[in-house]
Amino acid sequence: MRNVIISDATLRDGSHALSHQLTKGQIAAYAQAADAAGVPIVEVGHGNGLGASSLQVGLSLLDDREMLQTARENLSRSRLGIHVIPGFATINNDLRFAFDYGVDVVRVASHCTEADITERHISFTREQGKEAYGVLMMSHMAPKEVLLDEALKMQSYGAEAVIIMDSAGAYLPTDVMDRVGHLARSLKIPVGFHAHNNLGMAVANSVAAVEAGARIIDGASRGLGAGAGNAQMEVVVAVFERLQIKTGIDLYKALDAADIVEKSIMASIPYISSVSLVSGLSGVFSGFSKHVTLAAIEYGVDPRDIFFELGARKVVGGQEDKIVEVAMELKDRRERG
Amino acid sequence: MEKLKVAILGSGNIGTDLLYKVLRSSWLECSMFIGRNLSSKGMSRALSLGVPVSDKGIECIRENPECCDIVFDCTSAMSHNLHAPLLAQLGIIAIDLTPAKLGPFCIPAINLDACLNDVNINMITCGGQASIPLAWVIGQTQKNVDYIEVVSTIASKSAGPATRLNLDEYIETTEKGVKMFSGCGRAKAILNLNPAEPCIDMQTTVYAKLPEVDLPALQQGVRDMVEKIQQYVPSYKLVIPPTYENNRVIMSVRVKGIGDFLPSYAGNLDIINCAAIAVAEEFAKKRSEQGVI
Numbered sequence: 292m293r294n295v296i297i298s299d300a301t302l303r304d305g306s307h308a309l310s311h312q313l314t315k316g317q318i319a320a321y322a323q324a325a326d327a328a329g330v331p332i333v334e335v336g337h338g339n340g341l342g343a344s345s346l347q348v349g350l351s352l353l354d355d356r357e358m359l360q361t362a363r364e365n366l367s368r369s370r371l372g373i374h375v376i377p378g379f380a381t382i383n384n385d386l387r388f389a390f391d392y393g394v395d396v397v398r399v400a401s402h403c404t405e406a407d408i409t410e411r412h413i414s415f416t417r418e419q420g421k422e423a424y425g426v427l428m429m430s431h432m433a434p435k436e437v438l439l440d441e442a443l444k445m446q447s448y449g450a451e452a453v454i455i456m457d458s459a460g461a462y463l464p465t466d467v468m469d470r471v472g473h474l475a476r477s478l479k480i481p482v483g484f485h486a487h488n489n490l491g492m493a494v495a496n497s498v499a500a501v502e503a504g505a506r507i508i509d510g511a512s513r514g515l516g517a518g519a520g521n522a523q524m525e526v527v528v529a530v531f532e533r534l535q536i537k538t539g540i541d542l543y544k545a546l547d548a549a550d551i552v553e554k555s556i557m558a559s560i561p562y563i564s565s566v567s568l569v570s571g572l573s574g575v576f577s578g579f580s581k582h583v584t585l586a587a588i589e590y591g592v593d594p595r596d597i598f599f600e601l602g603a604r605k606v607v608g609g610q611e612d613k614i615v616e617v618a619m620e621l622k623d624r625r626e627r628g
Numbered sequence: 629m630e631k632l633k634v635a636i637l638g639s640g641n642i643g644t645d646l647l648y649k650v651l652r653s654s655w656l657e658c659s660m661f662i663g664r665n666l667s668s669k670g671m672s673r674a675l676s677l678g679v680p681v682s683d684k685g686i687e688c689i690r691e692n693p694e695c696c697d698i699v700f701d702c703t704s705a706m707s708h709n710l711h712a713p714l715l716a717q718l719g720i721i722a723i724d725l726t727p728a729k730l731g732p733f734c735i736p737a738i739n740l741d742a743c744l745n746d747v748n749i750n751m752i753t754c755g756g757q758a759s760i761p762l763a764w765v766i767g768q769t770q771k772n773v774d775y776i777e778v779v780s781t782i783a784s785k786s787a788g789p790a791t792r793l794n795l796d797e798y799i800e801t802t803e804k805g806v807k808m809f810s811g812c813g814r815a816k817a818i819l820n821l822n823p824a825e826p827c828i829d830m831q832t833t834v835y836a837k838l839p840e841v842d843l844p845a846l847q848q849g850v851r852d853m854v855e856k857i858q859q860y861v862p863s864y865k866l867v868i869p870p871t872y873e874n875n876r877v878i879m880s881v882r883v884k885g886i887g888d889f890l891p892s893y894a895g896n897l898d899i900i901n902c903a904a905i906a907v908a909e910e911f912a913k914k915r916s917e918q919g920v921i
Contacts, residue, residue, distance in 0.1 A: 404823040
């Protein structure tokens with residue numbers, strides 16, 4: 292029987308779905324339920340992680356400290372995780388205090404070709420005696436050979452696992468097997484996979500990742516996450532049970548946690564909307580969804596056109612300002628005929 | 629007219645690009661190009677341009693302090709902390725392109741003259757040179773500014789190893805500059821690297837949160853500021869004029885480089901180097917008026 296660690300992104304990637312407006316009550320209720328279900332890692336924070344509350348990506352209702360403190364108070368068995376993107380979060384402004392709030396696992400992320408910017412944050416985490424994972428975001432934008440080079444850099448900085456993110460939900464299962472397999476064969480540390488459901492493949496892709504050697508899988512209860520959402524965690528747990536992949540999570544209690552999401556966090560759970568489907572097809576960061584919808588209304592243009600244009604320009608996560616520029620250009624182009 | 633002698637310390641992307649700009653200046657002469665390794669790309673470029681080179685780092689200046697009046701320090705913040713006292717002792721002006729933050733912050737379009745009284749001038753960061761002038765205009769034209777945020781995206785190929793290792797210093801230095809020049813107590817800086825090919829041009833967006841916006845004053849102020857910056861960075865271009873949308877003010881500029889050492893996408897190198905040249909040329913003009921050279 293294989294063992295897989297499930298890392299729960301509900302209270303972090305799920306923040307995108309709520310425009311980063313999670314309340315203390317919601318964090319407390321969900322963290323307790325996830326803890327009771329035996330979820331190994333519970334991530335908390337702004338959708339783009341620590342220090343990312345901004346006009347560019349969206350302002351959080353709660354600051355990072357309030358979110359971490361609330362989660363910490365409600366977790367006993369589960370480890371507390373955070374997502375950190377260098378370029379948004381600095382060691383002095385953000386990471387240093389996170390350890391005072393009892394963070395256990397730091398997932399240091401960069402765009403999939405830029406791993407060298409994670410060196411100092413990974414080293415600092417290890418120096419604090421905490422667990423550091425490297426995360427390669429938007430991994431569909433680089434070939435597997437490049438992903439391996441970048442993952443090897445993270446391994447050399449001290450990362451204890453590398454997570455490949457399908458941030459745009461652009462993969463099919465064969466893509467996942469190819470990439471995860473290539474990394475799992477060559478790295479000394481475990482490989483993880485983080486799915487988005489824009490093409491309806493999130494759970495299937497998570498299974499493919501494990502078949503190819505992944506030992507960490509990210510999920511979110513009811514799929515709560517950016518765009519079309521993440522791999523629905525309770526479904527992943529159930530499917531893994533069928534496949535005799537051990538997660539250590541109590542299925543009934545995972546279902547209870549998922550019900551809390553639907554009852555107390557978000558009535559309309561993420562689904563594959565027309566805009567999210569186009570986001571996956573165009574290979575654009577899922578977190579752009581709400582911003583694209585807003586800009587489309589503001590400038591009276593088609594959100595699908597915005598996504599395809601952003602895809603053609605190969606924008607990466609963090610470039611939300613491009614959405615406004617593209618929307619303005621599309622409007623201008625239409626007005627000029 | 630005799631030109632003012634400048635040495636370039638650091639032979640990476642910034643230093644080598646700066647060399648081309650010095651060679652083009654009618655006020656400056658590159659009397660020494662200093663690195664650590666004679667076979668580096670920057671050093672061999674300098675040799676092929678017929679510029680005197682040294683691989684001894686700061687030792688070269690210590691041994692021969694007469695070689696220059698100004699040093700452009702393009703090394704790292706940590707190295708500049710060591711270089712600064714030495715240069716001051718030798719009476720050499722330091723124009724600091726690292727985020728060491730020792731001397732006063734200089735944005736030529738705002739406070740060039742005031743900086744000329746100092747012997748160590750800090751050029752902040754590339755993103756700071758692009759964003760702070762706009763943040764300053766916000767501070768000058770608006771009341772009760774609650775928060776300012778500046779976001780720069782640069783091509784991955786334009787960010788060398790030192791830039792990547794110093795992202796935190798970049799952010800903290802840029803944030804300090806934004807607060808200082810705008811007068812707004814809350815500020816945030818974000819930096820993205822984009823690996824797209826062909827490479828993207830540097831782009832910088834400035835956001836602000838404030839209860840009430842005087843948009844005409846802001847738009848006029850930004851137009852004037854863009855013109856001033858274009859005098860030393862010709863390709864500084866407004867791509868999103870100041871706009872109020874979704875409860876925030878947004879404006880965006882794009883900076884293409886002249887394409888000296890790295891191709892034109894590296895507007896980030898260009899803007900900080902053009903600003904540094906503007907400072908050095910102002911020193912040269914002042915000395916020439918005083919008849920020192």
